[in-house]
Amino acid sequence: MFTRHFEYWPKRLPKSLPIPETTIYDNLETTTKRYPNKTAIVFYGTEITYKQLDTEVTKLAGYLQKELGVSKGDRVVLYMQNSPQYIISFYAILRADAVVVPINPMNVKDEVAFYLSDCDAKVALAGQELIAEIEPCLENTPLTNIVVAAYSDYAQKEVDYSVPPAVAAAKETFASTSIIDWNDALSAGVEPSPSQAKSDDLCCLPYTSGTTGKPKGCMHTHKTLQATLLGGIVWAHSSPADIGLSTLPLYHVTGLQHNMNGPIYLGATMVVMTRWDRDVALTLIERYGVTRWTNISTMVVDFLANPKLKKEAISSLKMIGGGGAPLPEAVGEKLFDLTGLRYVEGYGLTETMSQIHQNPLERAKLQCLGMPQFDVDARIVDPVTLKELGPNEEGEIICTGEQVFKGYWNRPDETRGAFVTLDGKEFFRTGDIARYDVEGYFFLVDRVKRMxxxxxxxxxxxxxxxxxxxxxxxxxxxxxxxxxxxxxxxxxxxxxxxxxxxxxxxxxxxxxxxxxxxxxxxxxxxxxxxxxxxxxxxxxxxxxxxxxxxxxxxxxx
The missing domain is CATH 3.30.300.30 (ANL, C-terminal domain)
Incomplete structure (x- = not known):
């Protein structure tokens, strides 16, 4: 077990964290019982309570099961931008005991067709602005039905800030009988069957590209999701009083876990943005008293360059962090001077459902992946010989932990190649080259091969x-x-x-x-x-x- 970082581990935290043996939908159900009238989602002027959220999740789950034939373990594609419908869809698919396949809304029809065929998805939920890309797939993939959502159904008509075109767009109608209107699905009034899902059941299949360029589905269970969402909550000492700004795309594992699943586990409030806009973000932080913002560093660079930015407008923020790319040191110092907060960087992959490393809030280092999270054993090895390396020696990161995926969907050979045994334990090969310092903090050096x-x-x-x-x-x-x-x-x-x-x-x-x-x-x-x-x-x-x-x-x- 890698323990070099334990000397610098936050004293307030345990080094091991028990993972709930419940499902991700159970989190929403429990939170709804605790905080039925608390605001779950703020979306361009509209506020949605946890009771409303769970009610609509249940209605949609019933429709998926009883009208569209979705059964336990079936893969259902989720092809939308950030919106209340995205969140409702994600939890409805899980309430139906099915598997969410989150697809990047930037993908076009040829790419979407690949995902639908690869995971054998017969049902998809999509934003109306994406129908032109997915409707052709009804003819040449397993897809048989699409539930279509208009984001404007959940947004206020007039707000005093810019609204993305996809949110402002009027509701469209579609001629195909295979395309079902969102409101028709909810108004069908169909109750879902009692859930049979277990902690170790497959629940999410996000896709990542391999070095061959062929996308691969990463098989995640309810437990692997619980590991990083709970780990993130405890590490960052979040609470139900938190208000988070959800700017990361929810199809991405970091956005999925830190901007959606984590807040729902807690009963916190999510201020959801469909598209990044630094002026709108500034307005929302000030108006709703946003306390946490998990993002990508390029958003922070853009945000801090805003001439309208005033220190007092963002005084509610208690934590700012993220990953995806290192934050330039000068930007990190500017952020600290403005807010008194250090940018908290982390590191993870689609295969680990977000973070396996994170910087401590109290002792964060810039342009640093951080230290291994709860119960994560991470090592640096020679990528050819697999010999374990020491401090400041560059090699491949390998890791093991509760958040590590169960393999690539229908790719047994690539699954075997992704793991290696060391000290009697199975480690995932990340493919990333890094080093760690004498204090056990990890630093990314380069990507293996060509990413x-x-x-x-x-x-x-x-x-x-x-x-x-x-x-x-x-x-x-x-x-x-x-x-x-x-x-x-x-x-x-x-x-x-x-x-x-x-x-x-x-x-x-x-x-x-x-x-x-x-x-x-x-x-x-x-x-x-x-x-x-x-x-x-x-x-x-x-x-x-x-x-x-x-x-x-x-x-x-």
């Missing part, structure tokens, strides 16, 4: 390359990450055109990419070459291109 971190979004070059190869003008493609002042890293594509593609422009490649992949994966920079460098065996030498990756280009603004 690009664009504003906290993980982009795997091989996946982008496979899509680019579908362009009729592309003969060869190699994708790398290059530094970007705003995004941290951005995607650059080196392309060799085929004979029929001569004359194709960089702008055309970028425009085509917009139609075929999520926005964060689109190459912002394109550079044409006559040939890609290859090894004697014919492998593309992407590292050589990486070394010269600052070349001339067309760019997407």
């Amino acid at each position: 690009i971190n664009a504003s906290g979004f993980k982009v795997w070059p091989a996946e982008v390359e496979m899509t680019l190869y579908k362009h009729p003008s592309v003969q060869n493609a190699c994708v790398i990450g290059v530094p970007d002042e705003r995004r941290g890293e951005t995607v650059k594509a080196f392309i060799v055109l085929n004979d029929q593609g001569k004359g194709t422009s960089e702008e055309e490649i970028i425009a085509w990419s917009k139609e075929h992949m999520a926005a964060y994966k689109i190459p912002r920079i394109v550079q044409f070459l006559d040939a890609l460098p290859v090894s004697g065996s014919g492998k593309i030498l992407w590292r050589k291109l990486q070394e010269q990756g600052d070349g001339s280009s067309a760019s997407l603004t």
Whole structure:
């Protein structure tokens, strides 16, 4: 067991934390009994109590079961932006004893079709602005029904701040009988069957990309979710009195756990934003007395650059932290000068359902992953020999703990390759290169192989390359990450055109990419070459291109 950090462990905290043997839906049910009239959600002027939330969850769960045939263990896709309907949908799927498959709303139809087919989902819940991307999947995937939600149903018509277009948009109607209106589903008045779910049942299947570029579903149980949501609560000494600003996308494990599931476990209030807007965030923090804000560092950079920001407007904040990308030191110091709060960084993966490391609030270090969380055994090993390494030696992070996933969905070979045995225990190989200091704090050094971190979004070059190869003008493609002042890293594509593609422009490649992949994966920079460098065996030498990756280009603004 790695214990070097115990000397610096917060004295107020136990080193081990018992995990509840209940389901995630049980958390909502218990909180509703405790705080039925407490505000659960604030959404663009509308306040929703826990009683209303649980009532609508139950109604939707009944419809999923009795009208759409959702059974225990079935996978149900959740394809929405942050909204009350997202939260209701997530808990309704669990109340139906099914498995939530959260999909990034930036994904387009080809990507959505892959997820639906891979997890064999017959039912999806989607925002109306995304129907154009998912409706075609009714014809070529297992999908048979879509419950569609209009976010405007839950927002006030007039508020004194900016509302995202997707929230302001009027309710639409759809001709397909396979698309069911949200309100029709709730008004059907169907009661769900008694829940049969257990703590060790599969409940969530978030997808992550592997080094091959092929997305993989990470199998999580109620217990793995309970581990990080409860660990986060206790570590940050949160309480039911907390008011959290929910700005992270809820499809992402950090947003899911810290902006939704954690607050619901406590009975705290969630002030939900559908899209990031620094002016709106400032207004909401001041108006509702927000006490906690878990985010990504790029949001903090943007927030602190707001000329309207005044110290007194954010005086209610008691904790600000997050992960996804390191916070620049100068920004961290500016935050401290303004609020007296240190930015609390953490580290985790989709496979660990958010954090396995976190900085102590009382002794946080900037640009640091933090120390292993409750009951997490994390080591640094040589990625080739798997020999355990010591302080300040760089190697791969491996970990074991209650939050570690149960394997990749229908990928037994990749599951076996993701784990290694050390000291008689099974450890997950994170694929991230790091080191730890003499105090047991971990610091990220690099990503194994080629992952690009664009504003906290993980982009795997091989996946982008496979899509680019579908362009009729592309003969060869190699994708790398290059530094970007705003995004941290951005995607650059080196392309060799085929004979029929001569004359194709960089702008055309970028425009085509917009139609075929999520926005964060689109190459912002394109550079044409006559040939890609290859090894004697014919492998593309992407590292050589990486070394010269600052070349001339067309760019997407």
